[in-house]
Amino acid sequence: MNAHDLNQPPHSVDAEQAVLGGLLLDNGAWDRIADLLTPADFYLADHRLMFETMRDMFERGEPVDVVTLAARIEARGEAQKVGLGYVATLSTQTPSAANIVRYAGIVTEKRARRDLLAAGHRIAGMASTDGGDAGDAIQEAQALVMALTEGRSAGSEPQAVDDLLPAVLRSIDERFHKAGEFSGVASGYGDLDRLTCGLQPGDLVIVAGRPSMGKTTLAVNIAENVAADGGVALVFSLEMGARQLVERSVCRFGGISTTAVRNGDMRQEDFERLLVAHKRLQGKRLVIDDTPSTSPARMRAKARKVKHRYGRLDLVVIDYLQLMAGDGNTRSEQLGGLTRALKLMARELGAPVVLLSQLNRGLEQRTDKRPVLSDLRESGAIEQDADVVLMVHRPDYYDADSPHTGLAEVLIRKQRMGPLGTVTLCFEGEFSRFHDVDHDALREAKAHAYTASNPRPTRRKGGFDD
Incomplete structure (x- = not known):
């Protein structure tokens, strides 16, 4: 690791490229990562733009490939930010979408570390600022860390009624035996x-x-x-x-x-x-x-x-x-x-x-x-x-x-x-x-x-x- 790396916020260009390239190769991979990533998870601005555009196209049921993606970006008036050549390169550099969930995990992990680093800088700034109440600063610092925790916590997975029924029936039976409580x-x-x-x-x-x-x-x-x-x-x-x-x-x-x-x-x-x-x-x-x-x-x-x-x-x-x-x-x-x-x-x-x-x-x-x-x-x-x-x-x-x-x-x-x-x-x-x-x-x-x-x-x- 060199001095330049130390000055760079945590990120992985390779993982971001692999996610985008995987989606270009296999549109069906979108369903596997749709609830794992947001545009803000990407470090590079052009990658954020590409992912956001892809997401909009997938949600509209449109096919996404090198040509359609480049056309949509151009229609948004942002073609100067991402060239057709770079989009084409992503599709050729990515071997397959088989490991796209793993790549998405790397992207979100780097995002979490960037957020933690930013929160650390804010907390350090609050600690070094004279004036104000230290207790308030501590409470705000806790709120910042808590917000990170909430952002990282995974939502519950959809559950089938068959999976829910046993617990529901047990709960009803318990209430029956505790009648009056x-x-x-x-x-x-x-x-x-x-x-x-x-x-x-x-x-x-x-x-x-x-x-x-x-x-x-x-x-x-x-x-x-x-x-x-x-x-x-x-x-x-x-x-x-x-x-x-x-x-x-x-x-x-x-x-x-x-x-x-x-x-x-x-x-x-x-x-x-x-x-x-x-x-x-x-x-x-x-x-x-x-x-x-x-x-x-x-x-x-x-x-x-x-x-x-x-x-x-x-x-x-x-x-x-x-x-x-x-x-x-x-x-x-x-x-x-x-x-x-x-x-x-x-x-x-x-x-x-x-x-x-x-x-x-x-x-x-x-x-x-x-x-x-x-x-x-x-x-x-x-x-x-x-x-x-x-x-x-x-x-x-x-x-x-x-x-x-x-x-x-x-x-x-x-x-x-x-x-x-x-x-x-x-x-x-x-x-x-x-x-x-x-x-x-x-x-x-x-x-x-x-x-x-x-x-x-x-x-x-x-x-x-x-």
């Missing part, structure tokens, strides 16, 4: 879990609501329930600090007023409740990250760390979508990119990701203020990418005289693998908590409310008795 992660709310069978691993679950509906409280309560049940839950809080969230958890488990804690106006019995809350929370694997501005790549890296640390990860909560920054020309495109990335993260981690989202304020103008899917703010992609959409609605927020004081409706507006419906929960904002309702008491309250609003008419004189 939930197939997913239990939220801790019985009625909700009965409708959803728990939060399913790999699902993107949207929890949406207008401000003050309690969506953060509900999502964090679910995370607390998972941790209390022996699981591992990770909460990304882009809005509230970690200490504030823990303070709310203490209030929930101790039954202590959040206002009293905030003001310091506490009684001796509150301190006794603090000890109870401390005991209930201590040792629970509830992890909080309160980085105010982050990305799906950084979240994925942190989630992997948590999973590695504890050996499992049962639930991820993100509060909330609209505080995240994404790529795209419009906010709708940005949010669409974010929800797609978070859905992929859920599948990769094998854990449900609960993503909080705001709703459009337009619903405030309606008579019936129960939210619907079209109220999801700024992006239809949220609805499209979500496996489950839960919307939180509190009737007494809009009507102080509502007979449903202290009750919240969790509206299941979308569920890919289950029914839609409404779950009623008790909401105690003072203690930052939701809990299951007493259905007998709820029925009595509804009956009382109906009687109060529909009084029986006073007895009139007359009839057979008078």
